[in-house]
Amino acid sequence: MRGRQRVASREQMLGHDKDENLASVRLPNVKPSWQRSLRHVAVASLSSFLYGYHIGVVNETLESISIDLGFSGNTMAEGLVVSICLGGAFVGSMFSGWIADGVGRKRSFQLCALPMIIGAGMSATSKSLWGMLLGRLFVGTGMGLGPPVVALYVAEVSPPAVRGAFGGLTQIATCLGLMGSLFIGIPAKEIVGWWRICFWIPATMLAIFMEICAESPHWLFKSGRTIEAEAEFEKLLGGVHVKPAMTELSKSDRGDGTDSVKLSELICGRHFRVLFIGSTLFALQQLSGINAVFYFSSTVFESFGVPSDIANTCVGICNLLGSIIAMILMDKLGRKVLLLGSFLGMGLSMGLQVIAASSFASGFGAMYLSVGGMLLFVLSFALGAGPVPCLIISEILPGNIRAKAMAICLAVHWVINFFVGLFFLRMLEIIGAQLLYSSFGIFCLIAVIFVKKYILETKGKSLQEIEIALLAQEAT
Template sequence: MPYIVAIIAGLSGFLFGYDEGVIAGALSSLRQAFTFSPWLEGCMTAAVPFGALFGSLAGGWLADRCGRRGALILAGTLFSIGAVVSSLAWDAASLTAARLAIGLAIGLAAVAAPLYISENAPARHRGMLVSFYQLAITLGILGAYIAGYGFEGSWRTMFAIGMVPGVILAIAMATMHDTPRWLMLRGRETEAHGALIRNGLGAQAEAELEGIRRSIAATPATVRWSALFSRRVLPATTVAVGLFILQQLSGINAVIYYAPLVFHEAGFGSHGAQLLATIGIGVVNVAMTLVSMALIDRIGRRRMLYIGFAGAALSLAVIAGAAASNLPWLNAVAFASLLAYIAAFAISIGPLPWLMMSEIFPIDVRPLGMGLASIANWAFNALVVFAFPALLGMVGLTGVFAGFAIACLVGVIFTWALVPETTGASLEDIEARLSSGERLRDMTRVA
């Protein structure tokens, strides 16, 4: 059952990835269909992360008030509406508004889906199951790149395809149960016990229920945003928000949104060659996310972050150096280094912030904490996406990718100084150790 939960909730990740990546293939034909000023093009492209910023603001509250399941049903509905309106857009402003609605759905789902999966997943498999959300994002990005190549010039078809998984998500979630922890928060203990049984805990269900009961009994009745900055919770807030800021400053969404432009700057001449190279990026993204899922519960969160940040920094530095030297084979070096960068990102920097934000917050502030972390994610996502074309014109490929490499080096230091090892620990155990005053950094591997 937990695998079915992860697959259905992961549909929101597929939509997230598809609606982020589809603009890469559609942008060329959109420029021919509509009159874009540089400012309007930037607003249209950044509408998804900008909308997601506001979706994240509401996501924690909705996931708490309506349930994780209810929030995902709403997200699926918004995805479907946004896809239909995007495909029927009559000018740049209507397309921007539709993509803003899609962004709201993405921001809402980005809080609710990892929360729904983590609160249903057994501790020993939580890393892999929550990482399924990131896998779904990469599959969505790859699907968008393939659609961009297969339907080149037909941007309406590209956008309309996004309606199908949105409808499936809304209908499928309507058939699912909510998480045991949310049900217990609402006093629905019998339903919570049934949910634990369906999640495969069997004889362990009663012990798990007792742990949830104790955790809830020890939490305040009302929670404010200010609680995220209390002495008890601030270490978790710092880690969750910091990892998302560093994830975005690594430059991933500059590559995802503007991959054909990056390849053009790197010397790929034809638009078809740029799209094919972009599909190669999508394939590596999916493949290495699968590798991450296989390893994440085995070798530990911290070690994975070291590998990801260090590998990404090295790959980005090579791209910056190659661009500065104007090598005649720049396109080959850039393509190989970008593949290495995507591999490092997908195995670590991509999935781990989503996983860790769903693990390290106490139950009373978990939806709000995940909402704040998602807000940081989308704010810096929108900033990088909006600023990338201008920065590329100002400092070139060398300067932009050197800046991304420096951010990844900061990620190595941040991991060493602040990030805990939560592999194998139950959510209740993580919360107890945080509440005891133990430094998160001092948490060691449980299993």
């Protein structure tokens, strides 16, 4: 009897072990709930909202600002008011990687809010062009810090199955910021001094709400804070997913310190290829002319006799609609398909703009082609070229260089953005709409070829799986 009991108990133990093994196999295949990480991404998206708002706040108000501050009719001064914040953004972006690696993603969000609060107050109370430029420069510094940290944070806290959708959510926040700035700026031409009110959008909420959000487990792990990383994974994914997530994380990040990569290795060393892909994609995004549309759509539409408030409302709606569709499709069709379709659509739209500016179209025909082409351009951009680059670059960058390399890629973005904003009106005067829009269209087609050749599909893959796939691609 005793022998039988021992055998029975051994069988029970074996059966119990077998059940545990089966459970351990099954659990990692259960997808983490997206609800847990949603609120953290939503708070981080406030940074994208503020970015969109401050990009668009001078669109409707630029005429009133120029009259009040005494530089009306000076296209270079107007271009500076638009683009000086992009110069500040370049500075903020260059330091963002080192700040994000030094103090963590949470504290970086809070730091980016500070210059935006100061700069917005300076802009709202300025009495001269120089005061406005200084305020916009401060705002720009915060704007430059925000986008790379948002991209990092979303990539590192989102479950792979919804990472694309969450990346699309930040683009929607940017759209809402742009729309908010356009709508609040509508009374600026009727009410004296209204433009000052438009600048009083505080970034304080971002700084406060980030206190309740999780820190990036990836950053904690690389900093040697393994126990804290596990605790944050539990907040973001749930307890049963902590061990698989930590195991996956250790595959690529083992031994990678946050300070182990030198700038020279990024620019001309073994990481050059991935940095080249990221920088070029951002450069082509900006050379497509999208921000010329956002900055100066009022001026362009008014040249065709279209009221700016109606035109800008339509621009905002197209941008928001495209971003919502992109968020839905990002994890179904994939990043690469959306990028290809987006740049093709933008190239076609610029073709319509060229026809509208030619002798083949006149009167209402030119107006419909120009307005329709611009709205199609914004819609096409929002479907892929807007939300995908930040997301896909944060996905393809290896963990040990992600923050610093993202900073360099976005610095390229800001430099080109700055020159587009500064010289668009001037180039429109000098070379004309046909040649300028043709140039934008050509860059869109170059982007299609570049995406086809260099961009790796990342949908549904963990960051570690993407890193391994890129290493295999480089080896071949």
